[in-house]
Amino acid sequence: MADPVPAGATRRAIVKRLKADGPLDSARIARRLGLTPMAVRQHLYALQGEKLVTAEARRGPRGRPAKYWRLTREADRLFPDAYAELSVALISAVDDALGPSGVQKVLASRCAAQRAAYRARIPQSAPLGDKLRALARQRTEEGYMADVRRHGDGFLFIEKHCPICAAATACQGFCSTELDLFRDVLGPGVSVERSEHIVSGDPRCVYRVTRTRGDAAAARDRRIE
Numbered sequence: 001m002a003d004p005v006p007a008g009a010t011r012r013a014i015v016k017r018l019k020a021d022g023p024l025d026s027a028r029i030a031r032r033l034g035l036t037p038m039a040v041r042q043h044l045y046a047l048q049g050e051k052l053v054t055a056e057a058r059r060g061p062r063g064r065p066a067k068y069w070r071l072t073r074e075a076d077r078l079f080p081d082a083y084a085e086l087s088v089a090l091i092s093a094v095d096d097a098l099g100p101s102g103v104q105k106v107l108a109s110r111c112a113a114q115r116a117a118y119r120a121r122i123p124q125s126a127p128l129g130d131k132l133r134a135l136a137r138q139r140t141e142e143g144y145m146a147d148v149r150r151h152g153d154g155f156l157f158i159e160k161h162c163p164i165c166a167a168a169t170a171c172q173g174f175c176s177t178e179l180d181l182f183r184d185v186l187g188p189g190v191s192v193e194r195s196e197h198i199v200s201g202d203p204r205c206v207y208r209v210t211r212t213r214g215d216a217a218a219a220r221d222r223r224i225e
Helices: 007-021 026-033 037-049 073-078 084-121 128-141 165-170 173-186 215-224
Strands: 053-058 066-071 146-151 154-159 190-196 205-211
Touching (some): 007 066, 007 073, 026 037, 037 053, 084 128, 128 205, 173 190
Antiparallel strands (some): 053 066, 146 154, 154 205, 190 205
8 A cells, every 4th residue: 555645744653653553564654554664664764863763673573673653752853842932931930920829820820720610511410431521622623632441440631742841840749739629620539649650751641440339339330341
């Protein structure tokens, strides 16, 4: 099958696929995009030349090791950054003018506005899985590319992109207030713990979400979900 779209569009599709799915080999990328593995490899090598992707060999159950491709930090510039430079400059200005307490007040105000918006879209009486899916839709609209997956007795809440990464790197308070925000909007009886963190160098942010309330309520949620 010939590459049916221009090279630029195909490379954007490959980059988006790697952002959404994490490391993949060329065969899987080809199947998901409807291209030949050879065509995909040509685009990957071009992206590698631009330092946007890198590859590592992984040994499979049989045969020779396969190359798995993933995005580099250089590729972050291809995704929305929510006016990164302006955000960092504003944080610095608030810190200079009002000190750390002023920055905390700004973060608290932002968190309160988010909490109100999220609560309006996440029914508190809904099962935990439904709450997480509603939260994922909200966060995806904000550029976080969020997803929810079942994991053991709970869920993984995954964000594959951080549109405020520069601001969060400059001010760790963004990440701590967002963790508190998730705990608040998901309600009592729910534990939320971060296990992967983009700002710490991981390719995504991952939150382990489990129920901490009684067995009867947890069993009811599992039947519904």
